Amino acid sequence: xxxxxxxxxxxxxxxxxxxxxxxxxxxxxxxxxxxxxxxxxxxxxxxxxxxxxxxxxxxxxxxxxxxxxxxxxxxxxxxxxxxxxxxxxxxxxxxxxxxxxxxxxxxxxxxxxxxxxxxxxxxxxxxxxxxxxxxxxxxxxxxxxxxxxxxxxxxxxxxxxxxxxxxxxxxxxxxxxxxxxxxxxxxxxxxxxxxxxxxxxxxxxxxxxxxxxxxxxxxxxxxxxxxxxxxxxxxxxxxxxxxxxxxxxxxxxxxxxxxxxxxxxxxxxxxx
Amino acid sequence: xxxxxxxxxxxxxxxxxxxxxxxxxxxxxxxxxxxxxxxxxxxxxxxxxxxxxxxxxxxxxxxxxxxxxxxxxxxxxxxxxxxxxxxxxxxxxxxxxxxxxxxxxxxxxxxxxxxxxxxxxxxxxxxxxxxxxxxxxxxxxxxxxxxxxxxxxxxxxxxxxxxxxxxxxxxxxxxxxxxxxxxxxxxxxxxxxxxxxxxxxxxxxxxxx
Numbered sequence: 001x002x003x004x005x006x007x008x009x010x011x012x013x014x015x016x017x018x019x020x021x022x023x024x025x026x027x028x029x030x031x032x033x034x035x036x037x038x039x040x041x042x043x044x045x046x047x048x049x050x051x052x053x054x055x056x057x058x059x060x061x062x063x064x065x066x067x068x069x070x071x072x073x074x075x076x077x078x079x080x081x082x083x084x085x086x087x088x089x090x091x092x093x094x095x096x097x098x099x100x101x102x103x104x105x106x107x108x109x110x111x112x113x114x115x116x117x118x119x120x121x122x123x124x125x126x127x128x129x130x131x132x133x134x135x136x137x138x139x140x141x142x143x144x145x146x147x148x149x150x151x152x153x154x155x156x157x158x159x160x161x162x163x164x165x166x167x168x169x170x171x172x173x174x175x176x177x178x179x180x181x182x183x184x185x186x187x188x189x190x191x192x193x194x195x196x197x198x199x200x201x202x203x204x205x206x207x208x209x210x211x212x213x214x215x216x217x218x219x220x221x222x223x224x225x226x227x228x229x230x231x232x233x234x235x236x237x238x239x240x241x242x243x244x245x246x247x248x249x250x251x252x253x254x255x256x257x258x259x260x261x262x263x264x265x266x267x268x269x270x271x272x
Numbered sequence: 273x274x275x276x277x278x279x280x281x282x283x284x285x286x287x288x289x290x291x292x293x294x295x296x297x298x299x300x301x302x303x304x305x306x307x308x309x310x311x312x313x314x315x316x317x318x319x320x321x322x323x324x325x326x327x328x329x330x331x332x333x334x335x336x337x338x339x340x341x342x343x344x345x346x347x348x349x350x351x352x353x354x355x356x357x358x359x360x361x362x363x364x365x366x367x368x369x370x371x372x373x374x375x376x377x378x379x380x381x382x383x384x385x386x387x388x389x390x391x392x393x394x395x396x397x398x399x400x401x402x403x404x405x406x407x408x409x410x411x412x413x414x415x416x417x418x419x420x421x422x423x424x425x426x427x428x429x430x431x432x433x434x435x436x437x438x439x440x441x442x443x444x445x446x447x448x449x450x451x452x453x454x455x456x457x458x459x460x461x462x463x464x465x466x467x468x469x470x471x472x473x474x475x476x477x478x479x480x481x
Contacts (some may be wrong), residue, residue, distance in 0.1 A: 015393045051433065052441045061274035063281040089431040093336070097431075100340055102351075185444040188278070213449040 001139070010054035027051030039104060041225030044085040045077045045241070051088035052183050055208050055265055056109035059088075068265040072126070073107050075257055076248040091182075092157045094117045098235055105245075106233030109202060121236050123246050125229030126258070128272055130203040131163045133221040134210070136191060138246040141198055144223035145155070148172040150197040156180040160200040163225040184209065200225055204266075229272075275442045275451055282438030283458060287426040289355060289434070290462075294417060296360035301367025308372055319368070326365030332426050334358045339430050355427045359420075366416050374409035375401065407477050414470040423460050435459070 003087075004114035037046060049057040049069065055217045065086045077084040089097045091243045097103050098120060112122045112131060135141045141150065154160040161178065164170050170177045179196055181187045186257040188209055192198045199206075203220075232249075234242045259269040300307035308319035326334070341356040349357065378401050386396040429434050433441075442451035 007305070048431075051431075052444045054444045058445055059278050059438070061276070061442070063278040063433075063438075088430060088433055088437075090429050093340075093429070095339055096321070100343055135294050183440060183444055185440070185447065188447070189449070209447055 004117050032238070034106070034240055035235070035238055036244075039241065044083045045080070045105060046085045046087050046103045046156075047073050047105045047107045048087050048089045048094060049098050049106075049108035050091040050094075051086075053091075054205070055110050056204070057086070057107070058196060068245050068261065069107050069109060070250075071261045072258065072266070073105070075252060075261065076245060079248040079251060080244050089154075092169075092235070094157075100234060101235075102203075104235070104238070104241065106270070109204065109230055110233050111202070111228045112231040113159055113162050115162055116233070119236075120233040120252060121238070121242050122231035123242060123249060125135040125231050126249055127204075127230040127269055128270065129228050129230055131160050131200055131225035131228065132203045132206050133223060133225065134188075134191065134199045134201060135197065135219050135221065136194075137217060137219045139194060139197065139219065141221070143154075143221065144169075144225075147198055149174055150177060151175065151195065152188055152198045152200060153196040154200045155187065156182055158202075158207035160202065160225065163228070164200055167225065169225070171269070188213070275446075275454070278438045278442060279435065279454060279458070281452070282433055282435040282455075285427070285432055285434045286424045286458075286462070289359065289427060290421055292356055293359040293363055293420060293424075296356070297363035298367055298413075300360060300364035302371060304364055304368035305371040305375070308368060309375065323365045323368060327361050327369075331358065331362050331423065332429055334362055335426060335429050349428045351432060355430050355432055359423075359427075362414075363416065363420060367413065370409050370412045371405070372403040373412070378404055380451075402448065403477075403479065404460070407474075410470065410474050410477065414466070417466055418463050422459055423465060429435075458478055 027189060037246040047070075049065070049067075051059045051065060053067075055067055056069040057065060060066045063086070064110060070086065073086075074084045087097075087103050089103065090144070094106050095116070098106055106120065109127075109129070110116075110122075112125060117123075128233075133141075133144065145168065148171065153162070154164060161180065164178055178200070179187075179190070181190070184201055186200070186207055187196065187199045187201070191199050192213075204222075206220065209219070232245060234245065249258070252272060262269045262271045302436060304319055304322065307315050308323070324378065335355060335358045336359045338349075339351065342349065342354075381397060382400055386400050425434050427434050428437045435458050439451040439455035443449065
């Protein structure tokens with residue numbers, strides 16, 4: 001009797017938990033509605049970002065959230081007559097945070113991929129990116145084909161991982177899959193220690209890292225894991241927010257504000 | 273150094289999470305312990321189950337469940353409260369078992385002796401049993417507190433910027449290991465302070481010798 005009760009409660013707990021997870025992860029829930037009115041009333045748009053992602057959005061030494069995407073977001077959202085509020089999140093849970101309404105936008109070097117399109121809506125792309133392969137200078141890896149049988153690292157839940165998987169390249173790596181780190185810094189440190197032989201990363205982030213650690217230490221291969229674009233993730237149901245954001249971004253591109261912000265962070269205009 | 277303000281911000285998060293979890297989970301642990309020791313069977317079972325779930329599932333999962341799972345059934349709480357709630361519920365289970373161990377370690381003979389001396393149940397518990405229990409639960413309770421100092425870093429999953437997350441951000445920014453080393457030093461100092469406090473408490477309760 002006692003055992004039955006315990007078993008029943010266990011099943012109840014576990015099933016309610018799985019239900020909880022699956023539905024908060026779920027995409028396109030039918031109960032979802034356009035939240036524009038609520039956002040307007042609140043006066044702020046909550047931007048979710050991984051605050052360790054340099055140089056797109058990160059905390060500086062003073063604890064202020066800064067970055068290229070942050071400046072872009074502040075400008076775009078103020079053009080919508082609202083204020084931007086930045087909420088650090090764990091990058092693995094970004095879509096869950098968005099769909100459970102804790103944040104309104106994912107704006108942090110967020111690559112547009114087909115898999116992500118099933119969970120969120122994207123604005124028009126605003127930046128080009130490439131998944132580059134970084135090795136130590138002097139490495140015998142010179143082409144993408146050389147990666148076969150080698151140890152390759154990437155960030156967890158990143159578009160680099162998606163790109164590797166979509167090409168089916170992961171299986172040819174040593175261990176049958178890439179090594180996944182929570183942040184790219186870990187991946188690059190492992191590269192330097194010689195335990196991984198290559199890192200697949202967003203070009204923008206890789207360039208920043210290489211410039212910090214010394215240009216002569218690393219080499220970026222001519223081969224890559226494909227071109228891609230950055231967009232801003234919006235809840236599927238938030239059609240109004242999406243169109244207003246697209247308008248604001250178009251305005252900023254047209255009047256040169258976006259280019260100014262880009263030059264400030266990258267010393268060149270890479271906004272598209 | 274330009275990383276001090278961010279680290280201090282992180283330290284603030286770590287500290288409040290530590291202090292409030294300790295303040296919340298120790299009393300709750302006492303309540304759970306008392307209910308666990310009650311003679312009423314269903315209550316006993318319920319507490320056993322509670323302790324099983326809290327100790328049997330990762331704290332990280334409990335954090336995610338409370339923050340993302342509860343809104344599904346209509347309970348929406350903010351990040352800080354969710355983190356605090358998960359930590360308190362989790363640590364209360366451990367404290368409850370530590371307190372239970374302390375109470376059970378007192379021999380039956382002492383209860384019998386107290387009865388013989390004509391002490392009431394309340395007098396026995398507060399005058400004879402509890403003072404000894406306090407002494408005995410201090411070392412394992414201290415262990416738990418020290419673990420808690422370091423476990424606060426799990427709050428990163430809800431995007432709360434604690435010391436460890438702050439140092440990881442700085443590590444990314446500066447591409448160096450120094451911030452992580454600094455974080456280690458901060459934890460060491462915190463644990464040092466907790467250890468000192470525990471030692472003082474042990475000296476204070478060093479009666480019956």
